[in-house]
Amino acid sequence: MSVPRFDWRGVVARGLFCLFVVFALYNPSGYSYLHWLAQGFGWFWLKLAVGTVLAVVLLMLWRTTSGVLKRPGIVLVLLFCLGIGMSWAHVTGLPVLGADSLLVWALLSLAVLFTTGLSYSHLDHRLGGITHTEEIK
Structure with a gap:
């Protein structure tokens, strides 16, 4: 079986997708799903549908x-x-313990974690020839 080529563009695409999902759920700018929910019960069914899609995608990413x-x-x-994060804060002189900076680093770390999880099997197969499979009974 021929495996399609996997290169850095696949990792970047997965990273951008993970950043979008994580920051769509919540971000400190005020434009996120959780902020939209806090505005009230208008557009209830649309909010429910979007929330369901976000929950399913996040659960798939976590699994x-x-x-x-x-x-x-x-x-x-x-x-x-x-x-x-600590090295970046030390080099740039940014405050480490500010609420917004900690939140952004936590969200970025979650996106990096999901990106790594989505890309690891492909990179491991490409570099080491190891294929990850899951047996479903």
């Missing part, structure tokens, strides 16, 4: 990520994000 990376991989990716 894929936790299935591929397992707990040690998740911890390593989050520690990597913490190290990059």
Whole structure:
């Protein structure tokens, strides 16, 4: 069976998708699904439909990520994000413990975690020839 070529564009596309989903659910700018919900019960059925789609996509992302990376991989990716974030704050002089900066770093770390979970199997297969499969009974 021929495996299609997987390159950096696939990782970037997955990363942009994960950023969109995570920041669509909540972001500090005031334009997110949770902010839209807080505005009241207008457009109830549309809000319910959008929320259902977001929940399904987030659950699929989490299930894929936790299935591929397992707990040690998740911890390593989050520690990597913490190290990059602290280094970036140290180099640029940005405040580390501000509420908005912590929230943005947490959201970015979640998007990086999902991107890693979506891309790891493809990269591992490409580099090591190992194929990840899940047996469904």
